Amino acid sequence: MEALVLSVVGGGLFLALVGRYNTQLVLRGWEALLSPAAFKALQRLEEQVETDALLAERAHGRAQLARREERLADASRLVSLAAAVVSDAVPERLQRLRGMAVCCRMARALLPPPPLLPRAFRLREIASLAGLSSVIQQFLVATQERFRLRVWTLGVCYLVVRHVASHSASRIRPEAAAAPSPWDSFEAALHDFTALDREHVEAFKALLLALQDTSRP
């Protein structure tokens, strides 16, 4: 009787798995990851990240200039513009990080990612998250788990940066634009956004390299 129960459970599980499996889709996924198009995507991502950083920094620089010249309405408008660049960029980054978390299963031997360094970030929340993540990483053995932790941490950090940038930008009003605190936190958020973008591109690159290495004899 036990054999029958075990067979029914095993057979049922097998049929459920076969129902989920689609050779065509699986192969298409591998093709997308192993083809030269994936490296073109990396190039496009690097360009996009640079453009976003440039836009945000340029708007922030102009806002600082306007602030020094006491054109506070302009300063507030420009800083909102810089915050909008960060807010618009984050959903797309989060979507890519989610995709990377799935793809990392397919990689044979991801290079063990170095831990995120707290000192690379200026916002206290992000530095703490990076510190915590690097501590947890010491307890994870599998490279894949480390990679997934890194992807998850980056995702949470992006959300924090977006929140801080939007919040600080909303506090910089023409009537109070000379007050230093929101400017400082906005500047820190912008700095961390650029640092996170670097880490996110590096993670994407590591994933692609690992996938390229997959199945090499």
Added chain:
Amino acid sequence: MSEGQVFVSLLVKLGLLALLAGTLVRRRHRECLAFPAYLALVLLGDTMVSVWPERFYQAWFWYLQQSLWDAAKLGVGLEIAFRAFRAFPGARPAVQSLLGLVLALTTASVVSVPSGLSHDAVVFEWHPRVLAGTIWLMTALMMVIVYYRLPIRPFQLAILSGFVPYLLLFVTLLNVLRHRGWDVRPWVNLADACCYLAVVSFWTVAAWRKDAMPAAAPQVIRRLSLGPA
């Protein structure tokens, strides 16, 4: 054997011949060598029983052929695992551990049956455990394939997809026989032969199909070791 049973058995043998021919003509034997070996064993055993029933339609021969078939089925599962994971060394430890665990548990379960078994104990206790182990071996293999999203050849998938439901039906039929008694044996044998005929037909279609591998870029096919067998 009843006439119906003889007729279905003849159809199974013809199906097996068509399947073996398809396997060789389409060079599917390069995708799993143990599979044509298993088919040859089944064809040989069935033919011997059909041609010399008074000599081979006996319990001892049933034990012998079932043991050989079980070993061949396990060999098919292990060979597909070896071939599917050859190109993916990172996923190999997972499949090795899982298959090792299934094999160890199956062995422990088979060994735990007391020695000096009666015929009923062999048929209803010992054999279903081996079959359950084979089902779990193939399920474990499929679990790792789905988890890592690994590509597998359609014919290899067809082999696994044919074996597991058939083995499940076979274990169920053995259970029916156990509860209803040996009087229903002709019906159980007939039902088993019909199920096996369906599986052989499914495998035959898969073996003769021309477009076996979905289209993908040649360098991807090469890297995933899915090139022409």
